[in-house]
Amino acid sequence: MAAKRSSDLRPRKRRRIDCPEITEWMRLVETGGIEACEEQHRLVAHVRNVFATEELVIDYDRIERYMGYQKYFPFDLLPWEKFCFVLFMCVFRADGTPRWDEMFIYVGRGAGKNGFDGFVAFCAITGVNGIRSYDVDICANSEEQAKTSFDDVYNILEEPDNFKKFKRSFSWNQVAITSKSTKSRIKYRTDNPKSKDGLRSGMVIFDEVHAYENWKNINVFTTGLGKKPHPRRLYTTTDGDVRDGVLDSLKSKSEKILAGEKHDNGFLPFMCKLDRPEEVNDPGKWEKANPSLPYLPILRTEIEKEYADYVENPAVNFDFIVKRMNCPTQAQESAVAKWDDILATRREVPELYGWPCVCGIDFAKTNDFVAAVLLFRDGGDYYAVCHTWVCRQSADLGRIKAPLDEWEAAGLLEFVDDVEVSPWLVTDWLISQMRLYDVLKVAIDNYRYSLLKRELEGIGFSADDKTVKLVRPSDIMLVQVKINSLLVNQSIAWGENPLMRWYTNNTKLVPAAHGNFTYGKIEEKSRKTDGFMAFVAAMTQEGELPECNEIEYIEPLVV
Incomplete structure (x- = not known):
């Protein structure tokens, strides 16, 4: 017609x-x-x-x-x-x-x-x-x-x-x-x-x-x-x-x-859209992405405020570059925290004997790195105790430039001369920590639980009685905001632990659906993140930790 x-x-x-x-x-x-x-x-x-x-x-x-x-x-x-x-x-x-x-x-x-x-x-x-x-x-x-x-x-x-x-x-x-x-x-x-x-x-x-x-x-x-x-x-x-x-x-x-x-x-x-990602730093180019901008001064003022937040923390405020500037290629995975905030984690960890805690375990590959983290809370401050096992058979060891031998000498990790890190090594360590602290719960990746299920049940932790949390990607997305807050406010400490600083500095934020984030490795083979991911697993259960004024002191168990 x-x-x-x-x-x-x-x-x-x-x-x-x-x-x-x-x-x-x-x-x-x-x-x-x-x-x-x-x-x-x-x-x-x-x-x-x-x-x-x-x-x-x-x-x-x-x-x-x-x-x-x-x-x-x-x-x-x-x-x-x-x-x-x-x-x-x-x-x-x-x-x-x-x-x-x-x-x-x-x-x-x-x-x-x-x-x-x-x-x-x-x-x-x-x-x-x-x-x-x-x-x-x-x-x-x-x-x-x-x-x-x-x-x-x-x-x-x-x-x-x-x-x-x-x-x-x-x-x-x-x-x-x-x-x-x-x-x-x-x-x-x-x-x-x-x-x-x-x-x-x-x-x-x-x-x-x-x-x-x-x-x-x-x-x-x-x-x-x-x-x-x-x-x-x-x-x-x-x-x-x-x-x-x-x-x-x-x-x-x-x-x-x-x-x-x-x-x-x-x-x-x-x-x-912007022609080049670097044009985000030139306010005169912003109208390339928003042709209404010259006619809307209130909008420009708002965008200027958002730009200041973006400059401060591009990864968390990636919506600015993606949705304001139509430049998704610049919504890149970036370091999980600034180096100054990572350095702030070296604050001294107080005496924690008898304190309640939750344990996060990263057991992604048994023939590579395995890590466990105990997480404690004192009001708005959080503390972590970390341990790592490194399989001598790991194919990635030759690529890693970090001083692993020094960290072993400092007691931050232990090498395992075997084809893999056996599950009982992790549970034996956890038993030793249970003699010092009140371990309330264990958190581990949903898909890795089967590797540790028998050993964890043997020491009293089971998904059936909800003393084991099976961590899913959605749990990580939910807790990412809290973790970011702890890092930028310098409210997390794990003491003089260069291994944990290395893990954290190797971790990147990865944009996920609906404005959420998950975590990934900045480089897949030579930069490990296991300790940080064990910390993330523990953080999914931080709500289980009582406030410090609710803690009833428990005498350390001496055997």
């Missing part, structure tokens, strides 16, 4: 694009009126080429009527938003179908994606679009996110100054907004694909697509397109922490189009 064009312009090729809503942004990019990334320069060149080589219609009357709705919204569209909106909603092929019916908007957090989505959704159901039952579905991974743009439109309709006027043309409630003239409606939907096969959408808007790990849920919504004229898809997002998912697929497709390697086939890629 051809579009009901409200102007009588004939389709034509255009060396000169005579539409200010399109050209304002293009000239800002081309003249340096705004800092723009390489992808924006390529997009502008691509759009100029399309208009110069294809017969297209710019529907000026439609633009004017759509732009008239801005007065009801608490914002005016910025130059980049007008550029995207008009190309998406008001430019048609000679046959009346939209030239760009699929749009990908990739901008930094705070640019105004939700407001833009709401404006597009509202315009699409009006009589200006003119297609009956042109339903708009706003989709996201969570109901809260999906409702954001919907609520923006809902709140505009509820405004006292607008209420009477809109009541004549629209009906609305908390789940749907309906145009009385077109019978089109806006609804919000989550990513649960069940019972969605009957959708007859005109447009589907996917908000924060970085959260989608695959196309399954998206496909459920988009397979309903095509039942109405002029089906459109809009993807809006910042970057995120899911790799090889929908976002990376859209980015790859966009880059191929902008590089001229692939025909756009109606796909408009609007990408804003």
Whole structure:
């Protein structure tokens, strides 16, 4: 079905694009009126080429009527938003179908994606679009996110100054907004694909697509397109922490189009990002990732504050570089702590005889390093007693530059002249510690428990009676924030123990899903982390430790 064009312009090729809503942004990019990334320069060149080589219609009357709705919204569209909106909603092929019916908007957090989505959704159901039952579905991974743009439109309709006027043309409630003239409606939907096969959408808007790990849920919504004229898809997002998912697929497709390697086939890629990671340190370059920044001074102030936190601790504040600057390659695994904070762990450990503690064990490879840590608490201060076993048969010993022999002489580790570190060596050590301290619980990796199960049960620790905690990755993610706090506040001490300092300095923070972190080795073979990971295991049970004023002194057991 051809579009009901409200102007009588004939389709034509255009060396000169005579539409200010399109050209304002293009000239800002081309003249340096705004800092723009390489992808924006390529997009502008691509759009100029399309208009110069294809017969297209710019529907000026439609633009004017759509732009008239801005007065009801608490914002005016910025130059980049007008550029995207008009190309998406008001430019048609000679046959009346939209030239760009699929749009990908990739901008930094705070640019105004939700407001833009709401404006597009509202315009699409009006009589200006003119297609009956042109339903708009706003989709996201969570109901809260999906409702954001919907609520923006809902709140505009509820405004006292607008209420009477809109009541004549629209009906609305908390789940749907309906145009009385077109019978089109806006609804919000989550990513649960069940019972969605009957959708007859005109447009589907996917908000924060970085959260989608695959196309399954998206496909459920988009397979309903095509039942109405002029089906459109809009993807809006910042970057995120899911790799090889929908976002990376859209980015790859966009880059191929902008590089001229692939025909756009109606796909408009609007990408804003830093060109190089080091540009994060130049506030003048930030608008490359957020084209709204020059117009929003309050947002700039907030971003400046977040930048200061990022500089202080890049790993923990990696959301800044990923979501504010769309530069995920710089969300790198980094050292778990600054060296000064690691050095602070050398504080003297007080006399702990008779104190309650929990034990963490790292038993990843029996023919390599094995470590155990006893963790104590005194109010907000934590103390650790550590021990390590090193298998002489470890294939990595030749790569390790650390002074292991010196650390053995200092009693920090013991070499095992065998093919592996036997489980009974660990439990024998634990028995010796139980003569000195009140060991409440043992924590060990869920997948390694079977290696120590019999020996631990032999000395009174079992997962069945919950005296053994089987540590899962989710437990580590939960406790990472606490560990970071202890390190930066210098509230953890394990005394003069260069082995534990080495372990800690070898450990990196690894970004995980949903803004969480786990731990990894900075270098896989020559830099060991076993002692630190035993400490992490123990920290998952720090809540089991009583406050110091609750401790009843226990005389050391002398045999």
